[in-house]
Amino acid sequence: MDVSKYIPQNPEDGDWDVVVVGTGMGGSTLGHALARKGRSVLFLEKGKFLHGGLLHAPEIPPGPMSVEEQRLLYGWWPIRIQGETSFGQSDFYAPLGCGSGGTTVHYGAQLERFARSDFSPRQNFPDVKGTNLPDQWPVSHEAMVPYYRAAESLFDICGTQDLLNMDEGANLRVPPPLGERDQVLHDSFMDLGLHPYRAHVGYEYVPECFECTDICPKRCKERSGEVCLVPALSEFGAQILPECEVEELISDRQRVTGIRAVRHGKEIVIRARTVVLAAGAYMTPALLLKSASAAWPDGLANRSGMVGRNLMLHKATSWHWTRHNGIRQMAPRRPWPSTTSTSIMGTNSGLSRPWDFLSSHHSYLPIYAMWRNPIRAGGAR
Numbered sequence: 001m002d003v004s005k006y007i008p009q010n011p012e013d014g015d016w017d018v019v020v021v022g023t024g025m026g027g028s029t030l031g032h033a034l035a036r037k038g039r040s041v042l043f044l045e046k047g048k049f050l051h052g053g054l055l056h057a058p059e060i061p062p063g064p065m066s067v068e069e070q071r072l073l074y075g076w077w078p079i080r081i082q083g084e085t086s087f088g089q090s091d092f093y094a095p096l097g098c099g100s101g102g103t104t105v106h107y108g109a110q111l112e113r114f115a116r117s118d119f120s121p122r123q124n125f126p127d128v129k130g131t132n133l134p135d136q137w138p139v140s141h142e143a144m145v146p147y148y149r150a151a152e153s154l155f156d157i158c159g160t161q162d163l164l165n166m167d168e169g170a171n172l173r174v175p176p177p178l179g180e181r182d183q184v185l186h187d188s189f190m191d192l193g194l195h196p197y198r199a200h201v202g203y204e205y206v207p208e209c210f211e212c213t214d215i216c217p218k219r220c221k222e223r224s225g226e227v228c229l230v231p232a233l234s235e236f237g238a239q240i241l242p243e244c245e246v247e248e249l250i251s252d253r254q255r256v257t258g259i260r261a262v263r264h265g266k267e268i269v270i271r272a273r274t275v276v277l278a279a280g281a282y283m284t285p286a287l288l289l290k291s292a293s294a295a296w297p298d299g300l301a302n303r304s305g306m307v308g309r310n311l312m313l314h315k316a317t318s319w320h321w322t323r324h325n326g327i328r329q330m331a332p333r334r335p336w337p338s339t340t341s342t343s344i345m346g347t348n349s350g351l352s353r354p355w356d357f358l359s360s361h362h363s364y365l366p367i368y369a370m371w372r373n374p375i376r377a378g379g380a381r
Helices: 025-036 067-073 141-154 180-191 224-236 280-290
Strands: 016-021 041-044 081-085 088-092 239-241 244-251 256-263 266-270 272-277 319-323 358-362
Touching: 016 025, 025 041, 025 224, 025 272, 041 224, 224 239, 244 266, 244 280, 256 272, 272 280
Parallel strands: 016 041, 016 272, 041 239
Antiparallel strands: 081 088, 244 256, 256 266, 319 358
16 A cells, blocks of 8 residues: 555645544544544554555665664554653553554454443442542443444454353354363363353454464454554545654643644644544553643643553463363464463353362463553653
């Protein structure tokens, strides 16, 4: 795909209904929906446009490359993230995409719904000291159901019903049969009184699908770039500025009136009737904090002082399950049907000892941390 014909020559002069900052799952999906409705949509993307062949066969420029340049070429966020967490200072490369499609280029394609209980967060954690969790979300689970169904259809999700979060109207494709080892796990969970179900994932399961958690060489993973961004550009008249770094949202006390950005070393200011900030859980708050002004001295939309705080980090990979008699139930990944990270989800019915049959060993221990102070704006360039 030749992206040049979708790049406006004079974006500052455009009469934009909507400017969308970010082309990941949120930005691409919303921009696609609005472009289909006839709105004039402009996407702003910090990274490269990866869907013109670059994603699967990147053109390596001659000469030495910086780490930032290498990461951008393969669709990764180029710089380290800095912040203060509950276990101290953090300075790391976050698992974030950067480029058309955002993190969906690299994600594991698992697209689960929130449970009903998630919409009443305080009742789930009533005794946590210092929490500012609300009693209820401003939107209900029931109000979200039609949008969940539409998203599952759009991204062609496969899986089975979660028996504890049922929706007979869910649009789920039938997944491929479980492998022998997965079936052992599934049946064992059932025997324990649990409610396992097949995870809701966006894989087409072409022959020898490995359920890729990085760039998918077979192009069978449902990514927002292919599903939403490219059709928005090629079919519905949207346009895009790749390699465009948003520096600030320009606002008064009532609304955002423009965007200040830098593209190829030139500063530009873009105006639109509506601005959508869809830069992800890390960069959205960082950009809000960078957009401090006389009207918003502590950062845009930050009267609460909570923007950039309370983000939970977690990491847990490479689980190994063994029976008590020592027979290993997991082995190195093979093409489906086999045991993979997205094959089975388990939900507990109140059983107090689910590990009477199975024990688990991590190759990496989970790490949970809460951001105490906002993510440094300097780490969010």
